[in-house]
Amino acid sequence: MDDHIHIQRTWHLTHPDGSTVDIDLWTDGYTVRVEGGDGEDGDRGQRDVDELIAKYLAAGYQRARDYTVNDPEPEPEDTPEPDADEPADRPECCPECGSAIEYQAEHADHGRSGPAWLCLGCRWGEWISR
Ligand SMILES: [Zn+2]
Known part of the structure; x- marks a missing residue:
């Protein structure tokens, strides 16, 4: 070790x-x-x-x-830890405003919860159906 x-x-x-x-x-x-x-x-x-x-x-x-000895750890905001079960078809960027997209494994909104893509800029979101 x-x-x-x-x-x-x-x-x-x-x-x-x-x-x-x-x-x-x-x-x-x-x-x-x-x-x-x-x-x-x-x-x-x-x-x-x-x-x-x-x-x-x-x-x-x-x-x-x-x-x-080792490379510095990347800044967390630059390379977020990919979620283990994040779907592969992550959108490049928000279709509404072009900001970065975030994966939410348990997003809750309007009585519904589940995995979703969320825009970090305009809060555009899209449920991910499996
Ligand atoms: Zn957006």
Whole structure:
């Protein structure tokens, strides 16, 4: 099992006395974990990484290397998790206004409920019959 799957990028710093600091930025884009050093973690992403690196450089560390471990997680709004049982014939866009279409597994409207396509713009909707 790969326990680095959640790490997006690692910065490796070394001190002349032999100690090392690893700063990991997680794929969520904000969690920062520090191994070594004073172990101070962060939750402000790149901003914390930059501050931590500056702090350890000031303490005599040197940047040895940094490398990408995993690609960052895509922004949720860019690529919504496809619903497992979403029908394949998803409309490209709303026929009314051209906005993105969303799949609703259990849409309820006017006393009816079930799977439906919903427009994120004008709220156009279409029931999906199976
Ligand atoms: Zn629409």
